[in-house]
Amino acid sequence: MSAVPPTVRVLHVLDSLAPGGLENGVVNVAQRLNGQGFDIHSACLRFRGDFAERMPEPEKVVVMGKTAGFSFKAVRALRKHILRVQADVIHSHNLGTLIYAALATLGGRTHPIVHGEHGQVQKQDLTPKRLAQRRWLFKVCRSVHVVSSSVRDNLQDLGLDPQKKIVVTPNGVDSQRFSPAPDRAAARQELGFPGNATVIGIVGRLVALKRHEMLFAAFEKLASQWPSLRLLVVGDGGAERDHIIGLMKAHPFADRILWAGHQNDLPKYYRAMDLLAAPSEIEGLSNAVLEAMACGVPVLAHSACGNAEVIENGLTGYLSDIHDAVTLAACIEAPLKDAASLARCGSGARETVLKRYSMEAMADCYRKLYRDAAKAKE
Structure with missing residues (x-):
């Protein structure tokens, strides 16, 4: 009889759980994985957001109190929360939250970071400073994933994936809930x-x-x-x-x-x-x-x-x-x-x-990312 894999505690780091495509994806994955070998928590840097109530356990959504501009207070709060929940894997989303996740984990040394880029790099992020930030921060991540090949190609064209390690994890949709109209x-x-x-x-x-x-x-x-x-x-x-x-x-x-x-x-x-x-x-x-x-x-x-x-x-x-x-x-x-x-x-x-684009196929991608990252921590 094979041993049951240990539960992996995942902490999402987000700006908030306000309604949006990125946030909807986080909710969908959390609903599929929580309690099925994974324990899902969320740290919202600025505010909670309406989608927090769609998380499988809304009480595990905590706000870090980030103020305008860069906030050392939010970094400290995130570090304390990571230790409090005994997170195995930190999952950041887009550059802003990766900066906080990297600082709170001492550059990914204390806790492995799985990082998601959810769209092509926008014009305001094409400055040398922003590109250098992504280039360095990607190196401290256990893995970087994107939602489409075009996003991966965009990051590679910008020189942000020199070793071609970025993983494509396509979004999924609940095809039973989203179904054609009978009339x-x-x-x-x-x-x-x-x-x-x-x-x-x-x-x-x-x-x-x-x-x-x-x-x-x-x-x-x-x-x-x-x-x-x-x-x-x-x-x-x-x-x-x-x-x-x-x-x-x-x-x-x-x-x-x-x-x-x-x-x-x-x-x-x-x-x-x-x-x-x-x-x-x-x-x-x-x-x-x-x-x-x-x-x-x-x-x-x-x-x-x-x-x-x-x-x-x-x-x-x-x-x-x-x-x-x-x-x-x-x-x-x-x-x-x-x-x-x-x-x-x-x-x-x-x-x-x-x-x-099934929901289960998407969930399988994240199961692998999280378990691989958790093994790296051991």
Whole structure:
């Protein structure tokens, strides 16, 4: 009879557990692993966030009290918390939290660090100082993982993975929870749309890189020619929140835009859509894209992002180099004119998720990362 592996205590280090794609991924993995050979804790540097209540044991989410700028107080608090919970593995997410994790573990010497990069390096992080920080800090990690090959390639192109050790751990989606609508007209009516409406959706935080403003301009170009067209905006929070809400309110077709804010019951919203627009300028592997695909909703995405690894143009969704509102409007209109293409891509999208992006496959990736890191500590 084989011995049962010891429980591995994992401490996530996050800015917060406010709703977002990164945070959703952390919750999904925690729900799969906690109590199954793993004990999951979380240290939020700045504040707790609504997704803390979705963690399997919300009482194991603790706030470190980080203030504006760099905070030695938060480093000390994190160090004490690591020792208090007797963490076996520290899991940091993106550069900001890695800085704190590295300092609190004396450069990874006292506790192994598993680090995740959840998107391509953004423009503000392309300075020599920021690149040098990542280059040094990656060296102190037991492993570095990314959500897509495009993110790995981006880091390698920047010289941040000279030994080609970065691991790809794709996101997964719960295909039972996210499933196609039995009646899309009824799903639309439940949200207050006409049953025969044509609904374009966007899901995500209200930040510039999601390019809501471009989508609003594209919608304006299409709405006058498509009386049945509606725009469904799901998401809240982010640096551009007030600006984006203001644009919706002032939009010439504001009466045909529904801003739903943050929603926990996302399947209900995907099921009302004919097409999900994902024009993000930079993206690793979008949870919203996978969730929509699992619901049988085809996705239009910017081809420069990791979504190009998921979507096969014209078969499981639509890819294009989206640079402006004119291009985006044309890319939206083309599939809307071809009902057979939409149906084919919706079915293909669902099949892709079932085959390649299961929640259990994602959980297996993290099981291996954590156990390998815990062995390094022994």
